[in-house]
Amino acid sequence: MEDFETLLGKGREFHGEVCPGIVMGTRIAMAGMRELSMDPSERNRDLMVYVEIDRCMADAVQAVTGITMGHRTLKYRDYGKFAATFVDMATGKAFRVSAVEGPKVNENDKSEKSSRPDMKEIVQKLSKVPEEDLLVIEEVKVDIPPQDIPGFPKYRAYCDDCGDRVLDRREIIIDGKTLCRACAEGPYYQKVE
Ligand SMILES: [Zn+2]
Ligand SMILES: [Zn+2]
Structure with a gap:
């Protein structure tokens, strides 16, 4: 060592x-x-x-x-x-x-x-x-x-609200809807108009 x-x-x-x-x-x-x-x-x-x-x-x-x-x-x-x-x-x-x-x-x-x-x-x-x-x-x-294991992504989903692709089972299912975390919990950022 x-x-x-x-x-x-x-x-x-x-x-x-x-x-x-x-x-x-x-x-x-x-x-x-x-x-x-x-x-x-x-x-x-x-x-x-x-x-x-x-x-x-x-x-x-x-x-x-x-x-x-x-x-x-x-x-x-x-x-x-x-x-x-x-x-x-x-x-x-x-x-x-x-x-x-x-x-x-x-x-x-x-x-x-x-x-x-x-x-x-x-x-x-x-x-x-x-x-x-x-x-x-x-x-x-x-x-x-x-x-969570290294290697090629096996899981992908699409958010029903924003349409973004979500890899690795980070999507959240609420009332049968598939959501990304940002849509489900609110994002950490705010869009600037
Ligand atoms: Zn330091
Ligand atoms: Zn979304």
Whole structure:
């Protein structure tokens, strides 16, 4: 397995800097892949990762593991948690890796200095904290529905309201009507006349 510094470098390149989230993500990714006996230096076609936050950490997980949204191997669940689940699609084995709540590193910084904590220092400390003080690793089971699996799209539907094509069973059936999510729940955007 590649060493920590090399993998941290991948996160730095992808994210643009090394911040505490990149260190956390790198450590989370290393732990998850190790549990699945996967090597980050190889292409792991059977790896799928569910990321539970859209912050820096997610970039490190992506950079270290090689999963991408475009390959459908990166799944985003909007939980707002520092956690990710690593699934081996070939064996069905899965491990959820989450950050121990409120790493001790930050608390120490607060007591030592009244000013803003030094990012460099936090990065240094997070890099060296023993894994058991930083991460919780638990074996889990993930049922990946067939419409979420990588490969050619098998399911397509058309919205009865707007006519848009909807792939991968993302349509919603209401009172016998097939609707896209935007028509069913209201879109996240408003049209400008
Ligand atoms: Zn960042
Ligand atoms: Zn629609």
